[in-house]
Amino acid sequence: MLFVWIALWAIAFFLLASDPKAQTVRRLSRVAFCGGAGAFAAVLDFQFIPYLQTNYEEGVGLIRALDSVKACGSLLSYYGVPYAFLLFALSFRPAALSRNWRKALPVILLLPIVGCLLFTPAYNETYPVTFKVVVWWAVPYIVYGTVHILVRRPRNLAFSPTYWVVCIAVLTPVLLSMVMNYVLPSFGHLRMWVYNTWFVGVGVAVFVIGLFTYGFMGVRVLIDRRRLDSTFRAVTSGTAILNHAIKNDAGKMRLFAEKMKAYAAQTNQAELLADAETVLSASLHMQEMLAKVHRRTEDLRLEVRELDPAELIRSTLASFEPRLEDIKLNLTLAEGWRCRLDSAQAGEALANVAANAIEAMKGRGELSVALIAGKRELTVEVRDTGPGMDKAQAAKALEPFYTTKGGAGLSFGLGLPYAYQVMRKHGGSLHLRSKPGVGTSVYMTFPKRSVKAVWMEGGNRNG
Template identity: 60%
Template sequence: MLFVLIALWAIAAIIWLSDRHASVNHWLGAVAFSGGAGALAAVLDLQWLPAAAEAGMNQVAQQLLYRLQAVSSLVSYYGLPYSFLLFAIVYRPLRLSKRLLQTLPFLLLIPIILCIVFTPFYTVVYPISFKIVIWWAVPYIIFGAVQILLKRQLHASFSRSHWIICSVVLPPVMFCMVMNYVFPSFGMLRMWVYNTWVVGLGVTVFIVALFTYGFMGVRVNIDRRRFDSTLRAVTSGTAILNHAIKNDAGKMRLFSEKMKAYAIETNQQELLEDVETVLNASRHMQEMLQRVHRRTEDLMLQLETTDLAVLIEQTMKGYEPVLRNVKLHTALTKGWHCRIDPAQISEALGNIVANAVEAMKGSGELFIQLNETKRELIIEVKDTGPGMIKSEMGKVLEPFYTTKNGSDTNFGLGLPYAYHVMRKHRGMLDMRSKPGVGTSIYLTFPKRSVQAARAEGNTSERGEAIG
C-alpha cells in the first residue's frame, strides 16, 4: 500500500503541475489524490499505528495518527466517486446551462454532506455506512464511466489520448467501486486490500503512456518546454551572430567599394572581378543569416479578426502552381472568425503544405480540413507521402533538423517556425505519421485564446487535381 500511496500522489502532482489551468486535469488529479488518501489510511491501519503502539508512543501521538487515518479514509471513500464524476463531466461536458454547470459541483456534494452529518462517524471496521453510501457512490461512478466512454473523438489526433485515459482510469476506478462499496454493503469488509494489484497495473500503464505517447498533455508540456528552450537559444545565438556579422559585412562592403572604385579608376579588370566576388560573398553571407534570423526571432503578432477558412483558401491559391500532380481535397468549416496574425498563420500553413508537397515528390493527395470541437478549432494537413519513422518524428520540430538532403537553402526551420507561431497564439502543433501511409499535421487553436466567434455558414468541400 505504501507503493500505491507514493505512486498515486506522484501521479496527482504530475497531472496538476502539467496544466494548472485545465479543469479536466484538476479533477483527474483529485481522483488520483483520493485514491492515494485511501492508501494512506491503509498504511496507517496496517503498519504505522501498530508500530506506534508496539514502540510505546504516547496516547496523544497515537490519537493524532488515528485521526489522520479517519480523515484519509473519509477523503478516499467520499472523494473518489465525487471527483471521478466531475472529471467525467468536464471531460465530456453535459448540455446544461452555464449557471447549472457552475452549481453542479455544490449539488453533487449534498449526498456527502448528508452522510457525514446523519450517519455514524468513522470506525476502523465501518469507516462509512456502506449500505447508504452505495446508493449515490455507485451511480456517480457508473454515470462517470459511461460519460467517458461515450466521448466522441472528432479528430484522430486525440483518439489515442482518449483510449489511454480509458485504459488508465476506468479499470482501477471500477474495480475500486466493487471492492470499496459493493462488497462491503453485503458485509464483505476490508476488500480494499485487493485494490493494490489493479491500481499498480494502472500506474504501470500510466508511466508507459506518459513516456511513449503522453497523457493529459503531460508529455506535450515536456516537449513544449524543450522546444521553447531550444528556440530561445537559437534566437539568442542568431541575434548575436547577426549583429556581429552585419557590422563586419558592412566594413567589408565599405572597403570593397573603395577597392572597386580604385580598380575602375586604374582599369585593373582582374582586381575588379576579385572585388565583385568578395562583395557577392558578403551579400550572400548576410542574406543567409538574415533568413535564419527571420525564422527564429521572437515573433510580434499583429492580431486581426480573420475568417480562418478564407485564410486557408487564400493561402492554398498561392501554392496551386507547385502542386503539379498533387490532388487537393479541402473540407473547411466556414464562418469562424478569430483574432490571429493572418500573415504568420498563412506562412506557417504554407511551410507545412510545401513540406507535404516536397515529401510526395509532386504526386499524391493532399487533404486540408478545418474542423471544430467544443473548445478548439483544428486545421489538419494530411499527405500521402512516405511518412516518418518514430526517431524522425521526435526531431522534426528541432531547429536545423531536416530530412531534405542536397539543398543549401533549406535550414530545417519550417516546422519549428510553424510551432513557434502556434505557441504565440497559445495553440498547439501536433503530428502523426506512419511509414508508407503519410503524415498528418494538426494546428489546434483554443477558441478562448483566439476569441473565436461563429458567423452563419456551412461546410465546404472541394476536391481538385492540379496538374
C-alpha cells in the same frame, strides 16, 4: 497498500506540479490523492498503529491521533474518489453547460456526501461508511463519469493515443475499485479493497509507460513545450547576436568590395573587377541567408484582425498550385467562421507546413487540408501521403535547425519551429503524427476562446 499509497500520492503531486493551472489535471490529481488517502489509512491500520501498540505502550496519545488520521483518510477515500472522478470526467470531456451551472455543479454534487456525514452512523473500523446508502450515489457518479468519457471520444486523431492511455490508466482502476469498495461491501463482503493493489499497480504502470510514449493529460506535451520554448529562446538570442556581428562584417565586405570594383574599373583590371563582383555576391548571399534565419527566429509580434479562416487557407494554398504537379489537393473547410488572427503569420505558418508536405511527396500523392470546428477549437489538419517519419524523426521535427532534406537549398529546418511559435503566440498548439510509408499529419489547433471564433449563419459549420 504501502505501494498504493506512495504511488498514488506521487502521481497526485507530480500532476499538480506539472500543470497546476489546468483544471482537468488538478481534478485528476485529487482523484489520485483521495485514492492514496485510503491506502494511507490502511497502512496506519495494518502497520504503523500495531507497531506502536506493541513497542510503545506509553504512546497512547499518538495512537489516538493516528486513529483520527486513519478515520479521516478512510472517509476522504470513500467519499472523495467518486466525487473527484465525476468532476474530472466532466472537465476532461467538457459538457455544454452554462457558466452558472459550471460553478454550481461541484456544490450540488457535494450534497450526497454532506447528507451521509450528517445522517448516517459515524465512522467505525468495521463500517467506515454506510455502504448500503453510499452505493446509491457513489456508483452512479463513477458510472456516469466513465460513460461520459467513453462516449465523448476526441475527433482529432492526434489526441487518440493520449485518450486511450487515460482510459486504461484511470477508468480501469476506478471501475474495479468501485466494485471492491462500494458494490461488494453493500452485499456484506467487507475489506475487499485489499485487492485494489493489483488494479492500481496496472494503472500506475500504464501511466508511466504512457507518459513517456504518448503523453498523459498533456503532461508530456507540457514538458516538450517547455523544452522547445527554452530551445527557441536560446536560438533567438544566439541568432540575434550572430545577426548583428555578421551583418556588420558583411557591410564592411560590401564597402571595400565596392571600392575594389571602382578601382578595378578605373584601372581597367578585368580580373580584379571579377574578384570584386565575387566578393559583393558573397556578401549579398550572406545577408540573404542571415535575414532568412532571423525572420524565422525573431520574437513574433502578432497584428491580429478579424478574418475568415477558410478563405485564409484557400489564398495560402493557391500559391502552391504551380508546384503541385501530380499531387491531388483535397480541401474540406468548415465555412462561416470568423476569428481574430495575424493573417500574415498564420498564413506563413500554414505555408511552411504545406511546403514540407509537398516537398515530401516529390510531385506525386495526395495533400489533404481540412478546417474542422470542434466544441472548443478550430483545427487545421494538413495530411500528406509522403514517406512519413519514424518516431525519432517525428520527435525532433519541431526542433530548430533539424531537417531531413539533407541541407539542400536554403533549408535551415526552421519552417515547423516557426509554425509552432506562431501557434503558441495565438494561444494554440501544433501536433504532428507520422508513420513511415503512410505519411504525415500536422494539426494546428486554435482554441475558440483565444482567437474569439464566432460562427456566422449560412456556412458549413463543422467542415
